[in-house]
Amino acid sequence: MLGELNLELEVPKWSLSPNGKSIAREFIFANFKQAFEFMTLCAQYAEEIDHHPDWSNSWNKVMVQLTTHSAGTLTALDIQLAKAMDAFAAQVQRRD
Template sequence: MRPVLTPAELSALPADLPQWTLDDEAKTISRDLKFKDFRQAFAFMTEVAEVADRMDHHPEWSNVYNTVSIRLTTHDSHGLTQSDIELARRIDSAASGV
């Protein structure tokens, strides 16, 4: 089981990942992304799916037309871990490339 983030690490999240929202219980981060159209949204999801598979850490997400909603948490740790932060960074990188 991966260790959950410390309070100090959690307090740094807004500066480190400004486009992500930390939930009230500090157990998940989320972000909505809008793309030009469905094809672009789906291409983004395909790219992130490859990254998530390599990391063996998968997002909770949904897609409605050009919007992708993503929620990250580490279920077996019951909170946020470094794996969530790393995946969020990679998602941000993928989003900037689309």
């Protein structure tokens, strides 16, 4: 569990679910290639930390929801992955 973590400071672009057990964000890219590159970077990192997102993709959009299913709530792993996803999105968007 996260305790006193300030989500607005840690992951300001993410929205907390009404039940407080997950965070979500929609990433929008210039095109499908960027969206797919983002998803590939995220997938590789998710495998490294053994923590996987619930997500979907539609052309240039990637919708992501993070929660720790084994804990039944939001944990530090979700915040870690959210921060990495934010960084990967910025990296991909700078390339084109």
